[in-house]
Amino acid sequence: MSHPTAPPGYDDRNPLYPPPSGGYPGVYPQPPPYGIDSYDSGGTEGGGNFHVADWDDKKVRHTFIRKVYSIISVQLLLTVGIIAIFTFVDPVSNFVRRNVAVYYSSYAVFLVTYLVLVCCEGPRRRFPWNLILLTIFTLAMGFMTGTIASFHSTKAVLISMIITAIVAIIVTVFCFQTKVDFTSCAGLFCVLGIVVMVTGIITAIVLAFKYVYWLHMLYAGIGAVAFTLFLAYDTQLVLGNRKHTISPEEYVYGALKIYTDIVYIFTFLLQIVGSRD
Template identity: 30%
Template sequence: MANGFDPRGSASPFTATTAGRESVAFDAGLRSYMLSVYNYMASGVLLTGVVSLLFARSGAAESILFGPGILKYLIIFAPLAFVMVLSFGIHRLSTGAAQALFWAFATVMGLSMASIFFVYTGSSIAITFFATATAFLSLSLWGYTTKKDLSGFGTFLIMGLVGLIVASLLNLFFQSPAMNLAISAIGVLLFAGLTAYDTQRIKSLYFQVAGTDMIGKVVIMGALNLYLDFVNMFTFLLQFLGSRD
């Protein structure tokens, strides 16, 4: 009777060994999945940075981005179009098409971000980039490892993001330096929170798509979300740390 409450007395050695192997395989699958997400995200950021720097030094960027003409607006709004297509069409896209759209998005994002090289000094851009990278890695690691359920913060963060977009649009008309500073501060905090939240959400999605043909698409969407968190946090932080030319 005593052995009935002792797992060592009732468990089969084969069952225990199999469960252990399944657990190890599952953990390895999760690590591979998250590594793929981070690789895509980091490669996208690198591609954006290279394209941005090359375009800024091409001699044509300043006249296009700060001059008249429709090309400027195509460059500015093209990244949003790619995000919309990926977000709303991911179920209809093949994994290969989603990957191609992600790289195209990172490329046009580089074109649109080239303007920062005409506003801020190169050293302040570099310092802000490394500060953002450090904060992003810390926040993403916390989101991955914490036992705290962050899903409750999702609605609050998304509502805050909508409010931030509205405030940014309004400030295009008001051009208030104080409002711009407040928007930047709130933006840094919001995307810091979204970094941890998105990391945990991306991790949890693995348990739903592991072993299905959706996993490749989920990797791309996870990389896109973390990419947007990083780039937006960098952009808002640059308004604090960036030294203007």
């Protein structure tokens, strides 16, 4: 079976970053390289992440979906546990606030594992290395998110978690029910990713010299909306029956995408809610 050229990647993601004690960040870490997803551009079976929606075997599709969401559930539980430790255990919270370099170390681990999982099809599909890399990635991203949460009040963290959970559930249910095909609008998602990237760069440069509240909130608002749309896009790639779907062999890749979207929604919401403390 031949496959059409898959849509370009929208992984124009800004990295997580922690605000310093007493204020918001003036310098932002650089995001990972953009457009690094590997896609199926030819007719080789299983040669990439995306394929034409041709999942006639419902059992295969349902097994794939269960596997993806089981992995995501474990990832989110692990992340919530790390955030809880960083939020409620004062010695841990105080330590990461005083040692921001630890955060950047976890960011380095996050970036390396992210690039390996996204760019290298071999490790991503080969058990158990795919799960080992995904576990390291989840721990690194959970540590980064917990570090960010430690700079905000417990109330802001809880509110952001609740809103994120509601948004994720609503988007998932909507994607199960709707006839709208987000996967057919890959070009628009690429443009949206570029907007988030450019807005993040401008915000980083401006806040490096002077904190501008409205600019920071604008960036956080754009990021929250953008990654909510990205979550809908990735969810439909996993669910199938659309113009483009993720290969049934790419359960690690599907979990990675959706988990990352949810975490980014949380961090952007945390910036908005935490700014009102």
